Amino acid sequence: MRERCMVKRRTAAAALLTLAAVLVGCVALKESRPLLPLKEYEKMIAGRFDADYIGTENCLKACHAHDKIRRDFDFSTMGVQLSRQSGLPLVNCESCHGPGSLAIEGITPEKVRADAAAGKKTECNHKTFIDIKKLPAQAQSLICLKCHTANATFNLHNWNASSHNMADISCSDCHPIHVGHNLKVRPRETTALCYKCHQEVQAQFSLPNRHPVPEKKVFCTDCHDTHGGMGSKNLRKETVKATCTQCHAEKAGPFVFEHADTGEDCSVCHTPHGSVNNNLLVLREPFLCLQCHTTHQLEGVTSPEMKQAFYTRCTDCHSQIHGTDLPSPSGQGRFIH
Numbered sequence: 526m527r528e529r530c531m532v533k534r535r536t537a538a539a540a541l542l543t544l545a546a547v548l549v550g551c552v553a554l555k556e557s558r559p560l561l562p563l564k565e566y567e568k569m570i571a572g573r574f575d576a577d578y579i580g581t582e583n584c585l586k587a588c589h590a591h592d593k594i595r596r597d598f599d600f601s602t603m604g605v606q607l608s609r610q611s612g613l614p615l616v617n618c619e620s621c622h623g624p625g626s627l628a629i630e631g632i633t634p635e636k637v638r639a640d641a642a643a644g645k646k647t648e649c650n651h652k653t654f655i656d657i658k659k660l661p662a663q664a665q666s667l668i669c670l671k672c673h674t675a676n677a678t679f680n681l682h683n684w685n686a687s688s689h690n691m692a693d694i695s696c697s698d699c700h701p702i703h704v705g706h707n708l709k710v711r712p713r714e715t716t717a718l719c720y721k722c723h724q725e726v727q728a729q730f731s732l733p734n735r736h737p738v739p740e741k742k743v744f745c746t747d748c749h750d751t752h753g754g755m756g757s758k759n760l761r762k763e764t765v766k767a768t769c770t771q772c773h774a775e776k777a778g779p780f781v782f783e784h785a786d787t788g789e790d791c792s793v794c795h796t797p798h799g800s801v802n803n804n805l806l807v808l809r810e811p812f813l814c815l816q817c818h819t820t821h822q823l824e825g826v827t828s829p830e831m832k833q834a835f836y837t838r839c840t841d842c843h844s845q846i847h848g849t850d851l852p853s854p855s856g857q858g859r860f861i862h
């Protein structure tokens with residue numbers, strides 16, 4: 526037990542050094558918060574240094590106020606982690622809340638019974654725990670990151686630079702630990718999760734033309750890694766094109782006749798979420814095309830319908846707009862076939 530505590534203390538110390546650096550940076554940026562002595566930040570994240578780790582058994586022995594939390598946690602992926610050598614859980618209440626000996630000082634089953642008889646609820650001295658909810662978001666996340674390092678949880682490699690971390694969103698904003706025993710976020714649940722904060726995106730997915738996200742055929746997480754990505758906007762792939770061609774591979778090219786370099790960035794013509802225009806176009810045809818081209822007349826075309834066509838859908842003729850391997854009648858790349 527003692528040895529385990531030492532290991533924990535040492536891990537905590539390493540985490541603290543990182544935290545100190547992060548916090549000093551953060552606090553300096555946020556001038557509204559006074560800069561505290563370093564020791565205060567250490568306490569915030571490690572809990573009271575004068576308290577000891579006592580284990581879940583001892584924490585919860587005397588009272589049953591947290592029975593549901595405990596049961597849920599015990600059945601969760603984190604709760605079932607056991608150390609091979611000791612048989613002790615690798616993750617327990619104190620991993621996140623800090624050492625608990627001070628909190629339960631003086632609480633005995635007798636006291637709990639006596640309080641109950643007097644109609645009182647026995648409260649542990651929870652002020653001696655880490656005040657998680659009051660910590661700056663980055664520090665809250667650090668509680669998780671001491672175990673969920675980028676090595677252990679691969680998709681956290683880009684977390685530090687992700688827009689969520691930068692915007693003071695913490696792990697528990699998306700992963701509430703005590704909701705139940707299933708801590709896995711399933712794709713079907715992501716839409717509701719993301720809409721809590723991204724109402725502007727919800728509005729885009731209510732437009733008449735959209736990726737079938739509301740129909741749960743495509744998910745936010747198909748295109749985004751919420752823990753951060755190599756490119757911008759938390760995209761799963763390095764570029765917009767690579768993100769899109771995961772599913773629309775036939776548009777990837779290379780083609781003998783490329784549409785100049787427009788094919789390198791699908792968002793020149795498409796919006797990813799939803800649009801008032803067909804095919805998720807940023808602008809309707811022909812206006813989309815007329816941003817970069819002038820319209821033209823074909824020799825021999827006299828019928829008014831055909832002339833009219835010029836002003837509506839250029840892609841009626843230029844149907845291979847994403848690029849083609851076949852030349853046009855004049856032997857050039859006009860995206861006709």
Ligand code: HEC
Pocket residue numbers: 581591594595598603616617618619620621622657658697701702703
């Ligand atoms: C993986 C980290 C983690 C572990 C392990 C953990 N908790 Fe928590 N707990 C949190 C966080 C984060 C919060 C605050 C945010 C929240 O309510 O989700 C919290 C909040 C709480 C609260 C306050 C709930 C409220 O509504 O304010 C209680 C009580 C609690 N935990 C008890 C426990 C007990 C008992 C255990 C062990 C069985 C435990 N926790 C294990 C992270 C953890």
Ligand code: HEC
Pocket residue numbers: 602603606615616617620621668669670671672673677678696697700702707708709
């Ligand atoms: C003491 C170490 C430790 C701490 C602290 C910790 N975790 Fe974990 N967590 C684990 C282990 C071990 C697993 C199981 C193996 C895995 O999935 O990586 C796990 C699994 C998870 C899972 C996956 C659940 C699943 O079913 O796949 C989530 C989500 C998670 N943790 C979130 C958190 C969050 C959020 C925090 C901070 C509030 C946190 N963890 C803090 C050790 C920890």
Ligand code: HEC
Pocket residue numbers: 666669670673678681684689694695696697698699700708709710711715746750751752
């Ligand atoms: C903005 C929301 C959000 C934030 C913030 C967030 N996550 Fe996640 N996390 C998710 C979603 C969604 C998934 C589902 C897997 C995916 O990305 O496809 C997930 C998956 C995971 C998993 C794998 C278990 C699973 O459900 O597949 C772990 C472990 C995890 N996150 C840990 C963390 C930790 C640790 C942090 C903080 C450093 C964090 N997450 C921050 C949304 C978030």
Ligand code: HEC
Pocket residue numbers: 688689692694698699715718719720721722723745746749751757758759760
């Ligand atoms: C607790 C609130 C919250 C939740 C939940 C949340 N986000 Fe965010 N998200 C933010 C904030 C704040 C920002 C940064 C400010 C901004 O650009 O809107 C952000 C930024 C982003 C960005 C990058 C925007 C940019 O300009 O770089 C993407 C993409 C994103 N979130 C996707 C998601 C997805 C997908 C989910 C669901 C899995 C999700 N978010 C859940 C709050 C949240």
Ligand code: HEC
Pocket residue numbers: 716719720723726730736738743744745746747748749757758760765768792797798
């Ligand atoms: C088909 C892929 C795809 C899906 C599905 C998707 N996104 Fe995006 N999203 C993108 C791309 C691509 C961008 C960046 C466009 C750019 O860089 O101009 C983006 C940008 C964003 C941004 C930044 C907003 C902005 O205007 O810059 C947020 C926030 C966001 N997405 C959230 C979400 C949420 C929430 C969901 C699910 C409800 C979702 N996305 C589903 C591809 C997708």
Ligand code: HEC
Pocket residue numbers: 734735736737742743744747748765768769770771772773791792795796797803804805806
């Ligand atoms: C996870 C797979 C997936 C990814 C990634 C993806 N799409 Fe799609 N896309 C779909 C599906 C599914 C449809 C709907 C097909 C249908 O309804 O027949 C669709 C439809 C479309 C449509 C036609 C919409 C219409 O009006 O029918 C366009 C345009 C499109 N996607 C462009 C993009 C772009 C641009 C990206 C990258 C930002 C992208 N897609 C990323 C799966 C994906």
Ligand code: HEC
Pocket residue numbers: 766769770773776777784787788789790791792793794795804806810840844846847
């Ligand atoms: C120069 C503008 C332009 C660019 C760039 C562009 N598209 Fe398109 N895309 C269109 C137009 C116009 C349509 C409608 C075609 C039609 O009406 O026949 C379309 C239709 C689509 C469709 C639905 C119809 C189909 O052919 O399957 C998908 C999917 C699509 N584009 C994906 C992509 C992807 C992925 C990229 C990036 C690699 C991309 N587009 C780049 C103009 C463009």
Ligand code: HEC
Pocket residue numbers: 784785786787793794810813814815816817818839840843846857858859860
């Ligand atoms: C962002 C600008 C842009 C948009 C939007 C755009 N194109 Fe292009 N397009 C180009 C460039 C650049 C070339 C290459 C011109 C060159 O090689 O002379 C090109 C080439 C072409 C060519 C072959 C011309 C040639 O001389 O070989 C055709 C046909 C064409 N585009 C049709 C369209 C149509 C139809 C649309 C609308 C659906 C469209 N383009 C939208 C920029 C654009």
Ligand code: HEC
Pocket residue numbers: 811814815818819820821823831834835836838839840841842843853854855856857859861
């Ligand atoms: C009725 C069919 C048709 C329509 C509609 C049409 N085009 Fe064309 N376009 C052609 C043909 C055929 C060629 C010449 C092919 C060849 O190389 O033999 C061509 C050539 C082009 C060229 C190459 C340069 C030039 O001027 O010859 C561009 C650029 C172009 N079209 C853009 C557009 C745009 C933009 C629209 C919509 C406003 C449009 N086209 C509508 C059939 C059409």
